[in-house]
Amino acid sequence: MEPKAVPVNNYYGEVVMIKRAIVIIMDSVGVGALPDSDKYGDVGVNTLNNIAKNHEGFNIPNLKKLGIGNIEGTGAVGGEKSAFGAYARMAEVSSGKDTTIGHWELTGIHTFEPFNTYPEGFPPEVVEAFEEAVGRNIICNKPASGTAVIEELGEEHMETGKPIVYTSADSVFQIAAHEDIIPLEELYRMCEAARNICTGKHSVARVIARPFTGQPGSFERTSNRRDYSVSPPSDTLLDYIKSAGKDVIAVGKIVDIFNGQGITEDIHTKSNMDGVDQTIRYIKSQNEGIIMTNLVDFDAKYGHRRNATGYAKALEEFDERIPEILAAMSEDDVVFFTADHGNDPTYKGTDHTREYVPLIVYGKGIQPNVDMGTRKSFADMAATIADMLGVEYGGNGESFYSSIKR
Structure with missing residues (x-):
């Protein structure tokens, strides 16, 4: 029997069902150095805050309204007294700071053996x-x-x-x-x-x-x-949602990161804005389960190239599209804004930076202005989404759904 979704109350006191999670991964938008970041050569890194500090007039009003500036470590962005969303920062348990490990942890897998790297080239x-x-x-x-x-x-x-x-x-x-x-x-x-x-x-x-x-x-x-x-070593949140007979829609490079595992439909994208366009198209279409989008330009075009000005403009450009995303949502949707690692464009080198990632959760079934502090693992998001959708889940993480549902 297909699991039933969990009922919650919306703004008007009516019982609705959470039928769909929309996950938008702002690739590399970290919010501060993790306690072990020095072991990775990263000291004082903070992708979002350092961009805000170094760019006068930097303004992401919609993300601010949702609560991103209320997250610990983002003081330069500016807080919001009555944020529309619930917000937190999430720590990475896994070893590493790369895309694959970050996405796997966001979907419930902890990885303790980092992948091989080749600082001298391939043998x-x-x-x-x-x-x-x-x-x-x-x-x-x-x-x-x-x-x-x-x-x-x-x-x-x-x-x-x-x-x-x-x-x-x-x-x-x-x-x-x-x-x-x-x-x-x-x-x-x-x-x-x-x-x-x-x-x-x-x-x-x-x-x-x-x-x-x-x-x-x-x-x-x-x-x-x-x-x-490489394929994930075990089932992820995506597999559990797919096994429940629901849709798992991958936008951007998500299908590549998971090697197609657990995905029912996918589309590659050409840019951040194309990624937003495709996400909105899927939000407006008939599906139930999860839409997961990766916006890679932040990382590929600006983080690795240490182009802080371009990164700032890309964030502002994305922020302008957020009202369209929220307007397309139904009352039984919940959107998550997060990241997979950091890539501080103000830091030395060209590598990712080991950081906390932001988490914003918004929907009519979600309490506004809830500070969830620091979550112990990226995987908490996976456990929470499974909880919301009423899907059987066997991955890592601790659900925070009960603390934010209406």
Whole structure:
């Protein structure tokens, strides 16, 4: 028998059912260093607060009204006496600060063995196996910024046809190729070959296709990126919702992060704004269960590139769309705004930063202006969503639903 949703009271005292959770992951919008951040080389990091401190006039009024500036560590944003949403910050239990581990914890999995990283580049056995599999020699094989590496090696790549293989401080095997030199389908096949090679003792969290276009001096990465992840080691919140016969809709790179596991429908997106457009389209359509969206531009375009001004503008641009998201919601919807890690654009280097992430919960069945303090795990969100939807759940986390429901 399909589990029944949990009834709650809306603003008018009527009993309604929570039928759908909308989760919007603001990729890398952290809210302060975790207690162990120094072990990861991150001291004094705080993505959102440092952006606010360093940009006079920075204004995200809709997120502020929902309560983001009331979260501990976000004082520079500015608080709201009567926030519309419930709010908290969540600590990461898992080891690491990468996309995959962050998303897995948001859906109920704790990971204590971090994925492999390659600060010296990939070893010969990996490179040789890859070159044999794809029939091409490679260039680069070192940690690098994605935009810098194509400027450095893009012309050589175009002249030789050799794919640019590089990594970063994250557990990634990245392949950059000009779309006119290595067609997309061939690039994707290369990624599939790398995914098969990067297993076992050389397992990486993600293999990423990084296509680009243009000419030397004006190369530009395209929106045809694809991520090839390892599958989660156990069921996530998405699997539990799917098993209950409900919809699990993935917007953006969510389907890649979970390697398709637990997902009933998905769509890739070209930008943050496209991600918002697709999310609103799904909110307005007939579905019941969960819509999970990743807005990757914050991380990929601004965090890694240490472009604090661009990051600030991207946050303001997203904030302007929030009224549309809320207006599209039904009375039986609840929206969650959160993140998967930090990427402080005011900090040194180009890597993610180990931070708390924000959590805002809003809907007609949710009490406004509830401060939930600091949650012990990202997985608390997963347990809460399962509780709201009345779905049987066996993952990590502690539900806070009883403290915020009307």
